[in-house]
Structure formats: structure tokens, C-alpha cells
Amino acid sequence: MIKSKSSIVTQIILNTIIVILCCLIIYPFLLVVGASFTDEEALINIGYKIIPAKASLKAYEYVFKNPAAILNAYKVTFIFSVLRMVFSVLLQAMIAYPLTKKFLKGRTGLSFYLYFTMLFSGGMVPSYILTTQYLHLDDTIWVYIIPCLVSPWNIFMMRTFFAGIPNAIIESAYIDGANEFRIFFTMILPLSKPILAYIALTTFLGAWNDWYTSMLYINKDSLISLQYLLQRIMKNLEVLQNATAMGEDVSMLMNAAEIPGETVRMAMAVVVAGPALVVFPFFQKYFVRGITVGSVKG
Amino acid sequence: MEAIFLAKSNAVMPRKKRKISVNTIQLYALAAIPAALVFLFCYVPMFGIIISFKNYRFDTGIFNSAWVGLDNLKVFLASDDFARIAWNTIYMNLVFMVVGTICAVLLAVVLFEITSRKAVKTYQTILITPNFLSWVVVGYMGYAILSPTSGVANNIIQMFGGKPIQWYSEPKYWPWILTIATEWKGVGMSSVVYYASLMGIDASLFEAAKIDGANRIQVAWHITIPQLIPVVIVLSILSIGGIFRGDFGLFYQMSRNVPDLYETTDVMDTYIFRVMRIFGDFSLSSAAGLMQSVVGFVTVVVTNAIVKFIDPDKSLF
Numbered sequence: 001m002i003k004s005k006s007s008i009v010t011q012i013i014l015n016t017i018i019v020i021l022c023c024l025i026i027y028p029f030l031l032v033v034g035a036s037f038t039d040e041e042a043l044i045n046i047g048y049k050i051i052p053a054k055a056s057l058k059a060y061e062y063v064f065k066n067p068a069a070i071l072n073a074y075k076v077t078f079i080f081s082v083l084r085m086v087f088s089v090l091l092q093a094m095i096a097y098p099l100t101k102k103f104l105k106g107r108t109g110l111s112f113y114l115y116f117t118m119l120f121s122g123g124m125v126p127s128y129i130l131t132t133q134y135l136h137l138d139d140t141i142w143v144y145i146i147p148c149l150v151s152p153w154n155i156f157m158m159r160t161f162f163a164g165i166p167n168a169i170i171e172s173a174y175i176d177g178a179n180e181f182r183i184f185f186t187m188i189l190p191l192s193k194p195i196l197a198y199i200a201l202t203t204f205l206g207a208w209n210d211w212y213t214s215m216l217y218i219n220k221d222s223l224i225s226l227q228y229l230l231q232r233i234m235k236n237l238e239v240l241q242n243a244t245a246m247g248e249d250v251s252m253l254m255n256a257a258e259i260p261g262e263t264v265r266m267a268m269a270v271v272v273a274g275p276a277l278v279v280f281p282f283f284q285k286y287f288v289r290g291i292t293v294g295s296v297k298g
Numbered sequence: 299m300e301a302i303f304l305a306k307s308n309a310v311m312p313r314k315k316r317k318i319s320v321n322t323i324q325l326y327a328l329a330a331i332p333a334a335l336v337f338l339f340c341y342v343p344m345f346g347i348i349i350s351f352k353n354y355r356f357d358t359g360i361f362n363s364a365w366v367g368l369d370n371l372k373v374f375l376a377s378d379d380f381a382r383i384a385w386n387t388i389y390m391n392l393v394f395m396v397v398g399t400i401c402a403v404l405l406a407v408v409l410f411e412i413t414s415r416k417a418v419k420t421y422q423t424i425l426i427t428p429n430f431l432s433w434v435v436v437g438y439m440g441y442a443i444l445s446p447t448s449g450v451a452n453n454i455i456q457m458f459g460g461k462p463i464q465w466y467s468e469p470k471y472w473p474w475i476l477t478i479a480t481e482w483k484g485v486g487m488s489s490v491v492y493y494a495s496l497m498g499i500d501a502s503l504f505e506a507a508k509i510d511g512a513n514r515i516q517v518a519w520h521i522t523i524p525q526l527i528p529v530v531i532v533l534s535i536l537s538i539g540g541i542f543r544g545d546f547g548l549f550y551q552m553s554r555n556v557p558d559l560y561e562t563t564d565v566m567d568t569y570i571f572r573v574m575r576i577f578g579d580f581s582l583s584s585a586a587g588l589m590q591s592v593v594g595f596v597t598v599v600v601t602n603a604i605v606k607f608i609d610p611d612k613s614l615f
Contacts, residue, residue, distance in 0.1 A: 010514065014412050021405075022424040025482065028439035029427075031450065035442055047448040095332035098325035105322065110329065117340040119539070120595045123587025124570055125580050126346020127339070129360065150335045180324035209432035212546065216575070227432045234438065234554070262448070269438040273431055280430045281423055288422070291490050 029277075036060070036267035043263055059267035069221070069229065070271060077226040080144035081207035088149045089200045093192070095150070096158035097184050114152040131217065138217040144210065144225070154199050161195040162188055198290020201283050208276055230272045233265055350585040370585035379569060384542075387565040390473065391541045394480050399530060401485045406492035407522055411514070422493075425486030433547030436483055440552050444475070469561040472553060476563065479552050480545070488533075495529050496522060528611075535605060539598030542566055542590045566590050 027050075034050040035043060042054035063070070098104055099111060127147070137143040165188065173183050189196065214228035224232070350370055352363040374380055405425070409418050428436070443450045444465040452462040465471060499521070507517050544565030553563040566586065574583035 010411070011413060014408055015417065017408060018412070018421050022421060025424055025428060025486070028436075028443065028482075031442045032439055044448055047453045048442045048445070048450050091332040091335065094328040098329045101321075101325055103322075104325055110333070113333070114336060117336060119598055120344070121340065121591050122343030122346050123584060123591055125349060125574055125584035125587055126343035128574065129346060129349070129354075129580070130339075130343055133356075133359070146335075147339050150332045150339075152336070155332075180321050180328070184328060205430060209430075209434075211432060211434050227434045230438070231434045231551070234434075234441075262445075266438065266442065269435055273435040277427065277430060281427065284423055284426060287426070287487075288490055288494075291487075291494060 032266050032269050036263060036270045038263055040261045040263045056263070059261070059263035062264050063267050063271055070226075070268075072222060073224060073226040073229040076141065076223055077208060077210075080141055080225075081204050084145045084148065084207045085200050085204040087145065088151070088154075088203050089196055091149050092151065092154050092199065093158055093162075093189060093196065094184070096155045097162055097180075097188055099155070099159045100163045114155055118152050128216065139220050139223060141223060143217045144207065144213050154203075158192070158195055158199065161192055165191050194286070194289055197283075197286045201286055202290070205276075205280070226272050230268055233268055347584070347588050349581055350588045352581060354580040354584070366581070370581045371589065374582060374585050374589070379564070382561065383564050383566055383569045386562060387542055387544050387567075390476060390544065390565065391537070393473065393477055395534065395537050397477055397481060398484065398488060399534070401481055402488040403492050403523070403526055403530070405485060405489040406496055406526070407518055409489065409493055410496045410522065411518070422486065422490070426490070427486070428483045429487040431483065433545075433551040436479060437551035437554060440475070440479060441554070466554065466556050467558040469559045469563065472559055472562040476548060476552060480548060491533070492526055492529060495526060499525050531605065535598065535601050538601045539594055541597055542593040544568065546571065 030050045031048055034052055035048050036059050037055055037057070038049070038052035038059075039054040039056035040058065042052065042056075046053045095110075095114075099107060101107065131143060131147060132138045137146065169187065169191075170183060173187060178186075209227055210225055211227035211231050214223075214225045215231070218224050218228070346360065349360060349363075351365060351367055352360070353366045354360065354363045358364075409421065412418050412421075441449070444452075446452060446462065446464050446466065449465070451465065456462055463471070465475070503521050504517060507521055512520065544567045546567040549563050549565050549568050550571075553559045555568070556563075567590075570583050570586050570590070573579050573586065577583075
């Protein structure tokens, strides 16, 4: 098909719009990376720039001089993210599969049982009391994993996908004498890779970016998540700035040399967010595909 | 157990009735653990709502704390905070809904119009990237732009001879900042849904329009956008259900939880959190949470009923 001249012009205009948009999206990333490589004094005097006015590796030297806290947060976050991902995909699939069986008594009831939790919830306070006073999960790694394993939304996405698997395959397995466990583990799960991958990835991402659980339930420094560590570094400096503003003696509170400056904080942001940003785009097609399969009426 | 063995022994052509009963047991067994977890972490807290009607104290526990009836709810509704946070929550959600939908639909339509699929893939990769960040990291980026002394925004203002703005103590700018931050982070991902439904449009519709002599704008207006309406409706119902729920991360991390900004950045979720964690008033916090849940429940049921009345195919349940 020969393109008309006007369509080429339109294409150029449309592409330019999107390219500008992409630049706006990327800009804050570059700003933080640029700042992390800037000399602290230059940053304060000249301001945040993508290209450092005066380059310096001091911020990274500071971050890596004492990496124990960061490494530990990475370790904790990685462990609970993987565990949450594995168990939540498995458990959600285990309840989604029975929901596809028309002969199952109580199927509608079970669906409603799950659906109702999407409409109404007890709220944060009862959950908090349950977790801390009765289950005693606070200050353990399990608080990152157990309370959030099953999400009705994911279950309904899985159910929709499972229901789309041709019935003939499952019927033939019945005739061959396979039981439900066997069908579930050897047929349904392998045939549902796209949706499982999508839910696994979103769950992992959610866990990886979790700071809220730490803020609510964790007091031990050895169990805080990566994002919460980053949040705390932001907070520490704030406490100090407030103290200065009120005319208190800062040196009394903390040795000035230990204060994480602005460049150090930006370097921390790069260290915390960087690796995930390098890895996640490789899985992007699963995200996009998952949204496409998932966007079916539940 | 016996039933399972029997089913196995005559597996070749099992009698219909027995096979179903064994399968049913197995299916229930599969569903048991997840269903129990839902009960524990979703239904048990619902009973905890009684805290809202009590004066909860740690030492006496839920059951022995004194009943106070609707006092907590009354205190919450009568406080100055209520009008402010209710307004902030609903107003910001409506803005996000309208702006978010328009931006995502426009972006999807523009991407759809671009003929080079390879370019679209690259653009999408870039546009989706912010979605992978936590609000903590986005808060850092916000700080790099809004920092009063060395932030980019003030540098640009000063470059044009303006006066620097104290972003973190001026609430009036924050509805804008929060909207931009939300869109920056989410527009790429939400446009994917619309883009996917555009890809599913029957190509013959476009050919027919072309034959009828429709121009590009007409095609977009009469074919492309109408195809998106069912998706827009479903997503809108879902977000209306959450109209009394704020994205805690956005409001807490972007504003860095600065009290000076509460006038525009304090929403239900940040309030509930603050009342519980900072003030330690579990009952008041719980009453606010209960109200949030009830309003959410009512809005989603009512919206769905209205949609069902107008067009049953488009309703959610």
C-alpha cells in the first residue's frame, strides 16, 4: 500500500508528540541519576541538573562504605518477595480452578464469598489488631508474606483464563483416569503460563516496592524492606533540618559528617530502584499480555 | 479415602456419580487453604468493626473494652478534619478519574494511529517504566524537582525572573502536583488496557469507513473511541467504588507527610493511618475506616445498579 503524503506528515507529528512525552517520563530518572553523581556543594549552589555541574563519586563512596544495611534490606526484600510470589500464585490458582467447575456444588457461593471482600473490608485497624495482638506476626518476616497471599481480583483473572482452556483436553484426562489434583498440576498450571506469569510478576513487583508493611509492623532494623530503608533516609535528614530551623544544636543530635546529604540520598534512590528498573523491562511483555488476557469481565 | 481408592480401581470408565463426588472432595481440598486465608484476613477483621463502637484499649482487648455506641463516629463527623479529608479524597479521586481516563485514552489512540509497531513497542516500554517504581522513589524524584533551594522547578522560575516557591509549605499547588505525579506514574500502564482493546477492533470497520470517505478524525471519533466506551465504563465503576479511598503512597510519600500541606494532601487513608499510629486512637481510626468501607460499598452497588438499568451488558455484576 502506498502511503499518501499527508499520512507521512501525520506520522511525523504523532511520533514527535510521543517522543516528547517519553522525554518527560525519562527526565526525573535522569535528574536523580545526575544528582547522585554531583558534588554536594555544586548541587546546593547550582541545583539539580541532568549533567552534573561538578562530577563526584563521593555520594556512592559514602553509600558503599557501609553497605551492611542496604545488603540486608536487599536480602530481606528478595526473600519475602519470592516467597509471597510463589505461594500467592499457587494458592490463588488452587481456588480459581474449582471455580471453573460447573458441577461443583457451592461454586456460586464461593465466588460470592470472594467477591464480597472486594466490596467491603474491615479496614486497617481491625487488621492491625489481628496481626499484632492475636497472630503476633509483627516483627517477623511472615508479616510480609501471609496476610497478602490471596487477592480475589487475581483469582477472578485466573478463573477467566482457566475457563478458556478447551474442555475437550480436560474431558480426555478424566477418561484417562486422571484425578483433579493431577489435572490441576499437570495440565491446568502448565497451560496457563501467561496469566500465571503476569500474576507472579505483579505480585513480586508489589512486594519489591512494599514500604507500607515495614512502616506498620516492623520495628527491628534487621527486618525492614528496601523501600522503607529509603524512606527512612529521607526522614532522617528531615528531622535534622527541622532541628536546625528551630535553632537547636545539630551537632548535639548527630555528628555532621554522618548526615546523609542530598547527593547521598539520590545515590541511595539509584541503588534501591536501579536494579529493578534494569530487570523489569525484560518482563514487560508479560505485563502487557497479562493486562490483555486479564481485561475480561470478571 | 475409600472413595478415592474405588475411583482409582475402576478408572477406565468410572460410574458417573462416584467420580463426581471424589472430584468434588478434591476440588474442595484445593480451595480449602486459600478460602481459609480469605476468612482469616478478610472476614475476621470485619467482625473487628465493633471496635468502632467501643473505646478500644490494649490492656482490656476488643471484648472487654467499654461500649460507646456511635460516639466515635460522631466525633469523627463533627471534627474539622472530616470535611477537609472527605473533600480532598473525593475531589482528588474525581480529578484522577477524569484526567486519567482522558490521558490514557488519548495516549492509546495516538499510539494506535502510529503505523510502526516497532516504534510503538519502544514507546510503550518507556511509558510503562515509572509504573515499576515505588512511591518512595517517586517521592525522591519529586523532591529533586520541588526542592525549595535547589529544585528544578524553582531554578526555572528564577531563570525567568520569578520568585522561588516554597513548594512544601504551599498547599494550593498540591492538587496539580499530585495529579501530574499520578499521571506520570500511571498513564503508560492504563493506556495499555485501552490500546489492547483498540487492537481487538474488527479491521473491516476501518475499511468500511475508508470506503465511505471518512477522514482520520472522523474514524477516531466514530469508530475508535466508541469501541473504548465499555472498557471506560467498567474501569470507571471500579474506580468509583474506590472514590473514598486515596492512594496512601501517593499522598504520603509525594507530600513527604508535611503537616503544612494537609489542607490539600490529607485524605481518608493518611488520616486513618495517622490517627491510629501517631495519636494511638484505635477506635476513632476504626470508625473512619468503617465509614470509608460503607461509602465504598454503597457507591459501587448504586453505580452498578444504575449501569445495569441503562445497559445490563455493561454492568459488573
